[in-house]
Amino acid sequence: MRVLITGAAGGVGQLLAPELAPGHQLRLTDVRLPPGGAVADEVVVGDLTEPGLAERLCDGVDALVHLAGNPRPGDGWDRLRGPNVDVLTAVLEAAVLAGVRRVVLASSVHAMGGYHPLARRPEAVPVRDDWLPHPCCRYGATKVFAEAAARVYADSGAMSVVCLRLGGVRPAPAHRGWLDTWLGTADLGQAVRRALSAEIGFGAYSITSANTRGMCDLGAARRELGYAPTENSETYAESVPDGPPTMCAARLSTGERR
Structure with a gap:
C-alpha cells in the first residue's frame, strides 16, 4: 500500500514511520526534513498551506495518514485555526480530488477530555467512544x-475515514500524569496498521495502550478495528516523575480570555 504521512517530522510521525515501513511504500512530508526519511520511498519538504502542494502529495497514494497540525493543548485559536482547521480541510479536499480511498486521521483523547475526572462522566466507567464528544480545551x-x-467526506462515499483519538505518544510516559492515556510506540503502529486495512466507512476510536488505570474504554477499537494493545503504562509507574493529569492541565482557566 502506498501511504502518505503528513507531519512526519513531528513526535508521532517519527515513531510511526518505522512502524509502517515494513509492507508499505511511504511518502513522508513536513515543513522540515523528517528524521525518519531513511525508511521512506519519498520525502517531500514543504508547507501544506502552499497552493497545490496537498494535491501533489496525495496524487498516486492509496491512503493518507494525517498527523500534521499544532499538537499543543494550551494554545489559543490564533495558533490552532490554521494548522488544525484550514490545513485539515485542504488536505481532505486534496485527498478526494486525488481519489485517495482511505484516510487515517490523528484525532486526540482531548476530544473526550471533558469527561475527566470521573465526576464529569454520565457513568462511573472509562470514557466510551459512543458518548458525545466533550473536548477539554480549544485543541x-x-x-x-x-x-x-472527515465524516462529511466519508458520508459522501468519496473515501473511508478512521479517526484515531490518540493518547500521549512516547516510548515511555513522560510522567505519572500520563499513566491513564499513554500510547506506546508498538501500539501506535498496530493501531494505524489496523486502521489502514479495516472495513469501515467511518469511525472514531480512542487509542491508548492497555493501561491498568486507563481513562478510555478501548472496546470499540478492539471490536471494530481488531486493535489488541500489548503495552501498559503501569510498567513505568514507579520510574517516572510526578506530573499533573494531562486533561486537567489542558483545561481552560476561567480567567483566560484569548
Whole structure:
C-alpha cells in the first residue's frame, strides 16, 4: 500500500514511520526534513498551506495518514485555526480530488477530555467512544471539528475515514500524569496498521495502550478495528516523575480570555 504521512517530522510521525515501513511504500512530508526519511520511498519538504502542494502529495497514494497540525493543548485559536482547521480541510479536499480511498486521521483523547475526572462522566466507567464528544480545551475542540469534517467526506462515499483519538505518544510516559492515556510506540503502529486495512466507512476510536488505570474504554477499537494493545503504562509507574493529569492541565482557566 502506498501511504502518505503528513507531519512526519513531528513526535508521532517519527515513531510511526518505522512502524509502517515494513509492507508499505511511504511518502513522508513536513515543513522540515523528517528524521525518519531513511525508511521512506519519498520525502517531500514543504508547507501544506502552499497552493497545490496537498494535491501533489496525495496524487498516486492509496491512503493518507494525517498527523500534521499544532499538537499543543494550551494554545489559543490564533495558533490552532490554521494548522488544525484550514490545513485539515485542504488536505481532505486534496485527498478526494486525488481519489485517495482511505484516510487515517490523528484525532486526540482531548476530544473526550471533558469527561475527566470521573465526576464529569454520565457513568462511573472509562470514557466510551459512543458518548458525545466533550473536548477539554480549544485543541480538543479542533479535533472534534476534524472528526466532523472527515465524516462529511466519508458520508459522501468519496473515501473511508478512521479517526484515531490518540493518547500521549512516547516510548515511555513522560510522567505519572500520563499513566491513564499513554500510547506506546508498538501500539501506535498496530493501531494505524489496523486502521489502514479495516472495513469501515467511518469511525472514531480512542487509542491508548492497555493501561491498568486507563481513562478510555478501548472496546470499540478492539471490536471494530481488531486493535489488541500489548503495552501498559503501569510498567513505568514507579520510574517516572510526578506530573499533573494531562486533561486537567489542558483545561481552560476561567480567567483566560484569548
